[in-house]
Amino acid sequence: MEQILIAKNLRKSFGDVEAVSNVDLTVFKGDIYGFLGPNGSGKSTTIRMILNLITPDEGEVFLFGQSNANHRKEVLRRIGSLIERPDFYNYLSAYQNLELLARYSGLKLSRKEIVEKLEIVDLHERADSKVKTFSQGMKQRLGIAQTLLHDPDLIILDEPVNGLDPQGIKDIRNLILHLNQTFGKTLIVSSHILREMELIANRMVVISKGKVIVEGEVLTLLESERQKLILITDNITSATTLLSQKFPHIIFERNKLDELIADLSAHEIPLINKELVNAGIGVKQLLVRNSLEDYFLHVT
């Protein structure tokens, strides 16, 4: 698969504080690449180094096979990005902002072409409204529209759902999936909201205190983890005794809600269910929790 981005051994310090340390990343064509980490973990600094806004102290970034330091303009022509807050010229309309940014990119787009970009993010009806009248969600969508102006191959969105209400978050999530699935764009999406990453990303990196903790396929990473089982039966005492005998290596704990909790491997779950059913114990509920959040908390 074609590698769109390769970052090698990135390092950046601000004074005595090492913001990013030995970060390696690989993004493939067609990925929605989740960039996960708590606030202050070095996500934005890394993204800024990818985009040449910040010069790394060490390391290199290759985009589309070219060094971003030596071929800055060439690589930026193929990238659309929205970094942190969607800040625009508030005294200009949405259309004027996009027209201005297109011209900075060396593009002369017609009004129709610009309105088409606004249509993708459902802002075409507000094309001539001043940005200062926009809600945070609308600005966020306008931010995504500006990434599309030059039809880039790679879109980088830094914390795109920050400060949005649930509907706004859902809109952005759908938009990201739409850009990936309909237009074939590769996306790097950074966030500290893990649930969102779980829903959209196919590959991810987890970064903490400026260091890469883990990188890989989201599903593979989650599958490799132990699962948390929450079991509700019609006879909790019998179920505890039975399971403790049959699976002595697993610790079953009974909580205040009369639920049976256990950490186990994925392949053990059907075996547990089978034992309970064979013993005539009714299984009311069998919940398996293996979220990105659990994974994230585990690895960071």
Place this chain on the structure above:
Amino acid sequence: MIQLEFQKLFRRGMTYIGFIAILLFVLVIQIGMFVEGQKLLDFLIKSLSDVFLLEGKLINNYTVSYIILNSLWIHIPILVAIVAGDMVSGEAGRGTFRLLLTRPVSRAKLLTAKYITAQAYAAMLVLFLMFMSMVVGRLFFDTGDMIVLMNTINIFDSSDVMWRFTAAFAYGAVGMWVVTGLAFLFSTLATNSLGPVIGSMSILILFTIMSNFSIGIFEVIKPFLFTTYLGGWQLFFDDPVDWKQIIHATGIMALHISVLYFISLYIFTKKDIKS
């Protein structure tokens, strides 16, 4: 890119503050001189009247324009610094640099476009000052011979005045370009526009004090300070005009404009965009 910078500049209300301020200042002076000017001039040339026979209207558009030039070179640097100081820091503060610098645009070209735009704005302010004093002033005053009191008394025939004003305003524009360059340099270091305005005005005041004090160490550096030459526009109202001194002063100021640009360029191209 310069065109885009101009578009942004003139779509902002702040840009027009300078023009409005000049309009008001000049009108106040012109109306004041129209009402009370003759009394003021009579007071100023009282001692001359005892020796010379002065005929005709000495309060004319040229005299008033000269008075305006004298009083407004103090205020224009502030107006220039407000806009120049915001050119780079304003983008950083608003967060729009992230939008601009993640596009395939050269940092050096962007900064140069901004520098030229800021300098053009300063020139426009000076041109507007000239328009207000020389053209709008004609609504209040006639033209005529011009009397200038400096180290000597110079009286210029009305036909010999216009080129002197044009040259004085042009020279004044060069001086304002240095102030613009200074505010612009501070702008590349800051993320809000207040710092560059205060910084450049502080330097202007400090250098002006150093230029005007005749103390040993100041005497050594005085020839290198741009403030030493800011008032040089008055040389055009001397007879004969000291062209050698004007060329020297213009050269020193042009050097300042270039050096300030190159320092700004170096800082900006190396700068990490963290805001």
